[in-house]
Amino acid sequence: MTAPSADTPAPHATQVGPDHIRTLFSRAMSAMYRDEVPAYGTLLDLVREVNDATLSADAAEKARLAELGELERISEERHGAIRLGTAGELATIRRLFAVMGMFPVGYYDLSVAGVPVHSTAFRPLEDDALRANPFRVFTSLLRLDLIAEAALRDEAAAILAKRRIFTAPCLALIAKSEAEGGLSAADAEAFVAAALETFRWHPEANVGHALYQKLHAAHRLVADVVAFKGPHINHLTPRTLDIDAIQEKMPARGITPKAVIEGPPTRRVPILLRQTSFKALEEPVTYSDGTTTVAGSHTARFGEIEQRGIALTPKGQALYDRLLAETREKVRPAPDGSNAALYRETLAATFAAFPDTLDEIRRAGLGYFRYSPTGKPATGADLGREAAALVAAGILRADPIVYEDFLPVSAAGIFQSNLGDEAGQGFAANPNRARFEADLGAPVHDLHQRYAEAEAASLARALIELQRVGA
Ligand code: OOG
Ligand code: NI
Numbered sequence: 001m002t003a004p005s006a007d008t009p010a011p012h013a014t015q016v017g018p019d020h021i022r023t024l025f026s027r028a029m030s031a032m033y034r035d036e037v038p039a040y041g042t043l044l045d046l047v048r049e050v051n052d053a054t055l056s057a058d059a060a061e062k063a064r065l066a067e068l069g070e071l072e073r074i075s076e077e078r079h080g081a082i083r084l085g086t087a088g089e090l091a092t093i094r095r096l097f098a099v100m101g102m103f104p105v106g107y108y109d110l111s112v113a114g115v116p117v118h119s120t121a122f123r124p125l126e127d128d129a130l131r132a133n134p135f136r137v138f139t140s141l142l143r144l145d146l147i148a149e150a151a152l153r154d155e156a157a158a159i160l161a162k163r164r165i166f167t168a169p170c171l172a173l174i175a176k177s178e179a180e181g182g183l184s185a186a187d188a189e190a191f192v193a194a195a196l197e198t199f200r201w202h203p204e205a206n207v208g209h210a211l212y213q214k215l216h217a218a219h220r221l222v223a224d225v226v227a228f229k230g231p232h233i234n235h236l237t238p239r240t241l242d243i244d245a246i247q248e249k250m251p252a253r254g255i256t257p258k259a260v261i262e263g264p265p266t267r268r269v270p271i272l273l274r275q276t277s278f279k280a281l282e283e284p285v286t287y288s289d290g291t292t293t294v295a296g297s298h299t300a301r302f303g304e305i306e307q308r309g310i311a312l313t314p315k316g317q318a319l320y321d322r323l324l325a326e327t328r329e330k331v332r333p334a335p336d337g338s339n340a341a342l343y344r345e346t347l348a349a350t351f352a353a354f355p356d357t358l359d360e361i362r363r364a365g366l367g368y369f370r371y372s373p374t375g376k377p378a379t380g381a382d383l384g385r386e387a388a389a390l391v392a393a394g395i396l397r398a399d400p401i402v403y404e405d406f407l408p409v410s411a412a413g414i415f416q417s418n419l420g421d422e423a424g425q426g427f428a429a430n431p432n433r434a435r436f437e438a439d440l441g442a443p444v445h446d447l448h449q450r451y452a453e454a455e456a457a458s459l460a461r462a463l464i465e466l467q468r469v470g471a
Contacts, residue, residue: 015182018101019132022124024192025100026135029080029199033236036201036301037281040236042253043303046246047238048075054241068370068399069131077239079136079306082199082231083117083224085160087439089231090141092166092174094440096195097122097137099177101129104139104444106405109431113412115419116146116219118436120444121406127454130404138406141439142225146430147218156215156226163206165230170194201283201301202229208289209296220419224300227287234418235277235304243274243307250278255303258417259337262410264320265348268356270309271367272320272403277304277414302418310358310400311451316366323350324409335417362398363388368451369398370458378466387459396462401454405447 034041051074055062065071084090094104102122110117123136142160147153173191177183183191205212207227216223225231240246244266250257255278263274281301287294312320327350333343354366361367371387378395390396437443 014184015180016185016188017182018099019124019129021183021188021192022100022102022129022135023076023133024188025195026076026078026133028192028196029233030078030236032196032200033080033233037303039255039278039281040303042255043250043278043305044238046249046253047240047305050245050249051075051241054245064399070402073131073134074239074241077134078236079121079138080199080233080236081138081140082233083140083142083221084165084231085142085163085225087141089165090139090439091441092171093139093198094122094442095174095178096166096170096198099174099183099191099195100135102135102137104440104442105450106447107431107433107436107444108406108408108411109429109433110140110408110412110415111143111146111431112408112429113415115221115412115415116143117141117221118143118432119411120436120440123404125445125450127457130402134404136404138411141436142222143432144222147222149218152214152218155211156222159206159226163229165198167194167197170197198230199233200230201232203283203285204229205285205287205298207287208292209287209294211289212287212296212298221415224298227298232301234300235302237275237304237306240305240307243276243305246305247276258413259335259340260333260343262413263407264309264324264354265344265351267309267351267354269358269361269400270307271316271354271361272310272312273306273308273405273407273410275304275306275410275414277302277417279418300418304414308402308404310361310367311403311405312367313365313451314448315364316361317448319354319366323354326350333413358398358400361400362391368401368455370401370455371396371398371462372458373397373462373465373469377469383463383467390466395466401451404450 062071084093097103101124103125104120104122106121108119110119117140119138119140121136121138124130124134144153144156169190173183173187173194176187205227206229212223212227215226243261247257247261257276257278261274261276264271279302282297282299283301285296285298287296327347331339331343331346333339355361355364362369374394374397376395382390382393382395387396391398
């Protein structure tokens with residue numbers, strides 16, 4: 001074998017890379033959703049205003065984010081959500097997302113919350129890719145096995161088996177990307193346009209009105225999946241630096257948020273994820289069974305915003321889970337908002353037990369951090385010291401690693417608030433990760449392992465750097 005000469009282009013030199021395709025796709029999706037759901041555009045404007053104001057008011061935080069290369073990603077950052085109907089759809093969506101460098105992370109069982117789905121989140125895995133564009137899609141698979149009525153279950157399965165949610169060009173470009181290890185710029189553009197079709201809203205239902213009503217009566221989510229031609233994107237969520245400010249400002253812009261913000265309370269150091277959403281739109285739909293056409297409507301799509309904080313270790317996550325459960329034993333947030341103030345106070349009081357400085361969080365082993373040298377020279381003796389000692393000595397700095405995933409209790413709250421209050425139908429907890437992974441055609445990545453690896457890798461790099469500079 002001969003080495004390629006300098007004038008021979010490396011194989012695939014013309015390919016654009018998954019980060020680029022993901023950014024194109026995320027922007028195309030945002031433009032489409034803005035057209036389809038005007039309130040999303042209003043929300044984007046509000047988020048931009050609040051983020052700008054937050055950063056101008058806190059020059060140190062702005063400088064810190066810029067230094068870490070995290071500033072640019074914030075205004076680009078969003079997640080979406082879809083709900084799929086069959087194992088085949090899930091397996092193909094995995095291949096579609098892989099083209100843009102998005103892989104399944106985490107398993108979420110939503111049956112506990114009365115929603116007959118289980119889910120994963122497709123997102124980039126590596127630090128560089130997350131920094132380039134952290135676009136994520138929360139992806140749920142309908143669980144017809146949780147629907148009681150056998151005849152309806154079979155009817156729904158038969159309808160789903162017939163629909164085709166991916167266009168032929170989209171499937172061809174996925175295969176091409178797999179075969180060639182990537183796509184050219186022209187193919188990437190064609191792929192984004194073709195993939196977008198899968199996520200588009202279809203105002204013509206896949207079923208007649210009577211069947212829609214039967215599906216709806218079984219569970220609103222069953223209708224949302226089975227009655228339509230494809231898994232329309234049901235929300236797109238920008239990231240804000242101050243969710244309390246947004247929640248407060250939404251009504252003045254004509255948007256009514258859900259009663260309470262999901263997740264942890266307002267804190268000095270944001271942890272995990274806080275989310276709020278606004279109600280689904282009622283959209284016109286035509287239902288046809290081939291003979292009768294009925295003009296009706298369907299409510300599924302909504303808006304959401306989120307604020308992301310530090311990723312927690314299993315110990316930190318266990319503390320979070322315990323404090324949230326304690327809060328909810330005392331007050332359950334009522335969907336009508338009647339006890340919102342009491343819930344907020346109880347949440348804040350209960351979470352007083354969760355340390356609220358980065359230093360304490362790090363020293364208690366509750367959160368994940370990224371280590372880097374400060375530039376202060378280290379002596380030979382320093383090199384043998386623990387990370388904590390090096391941080392204390394000002395030789396290393398430790399920055400919080402952002403939580404890139406989702407929270408099952410919050411996701412349940414978001415589902416519930418948009419399905420309507422009557423949807424609080426009970427299923428027993430019924431996780432089936434093995435089945436989900438078999439349907440997906442791959443195991444899901446473990447979310448804690450990703451953060452632990454990112455922390456360990458940053459520390460190893462920092463120590464090598466100290467040694468190099470010290471030598
Ligand atoms: C997904 C709800 C979960 C989140 O941000 O927690 C979610 C859905 O409604 O399909 O997106
Ligand atoms: Ni969401």
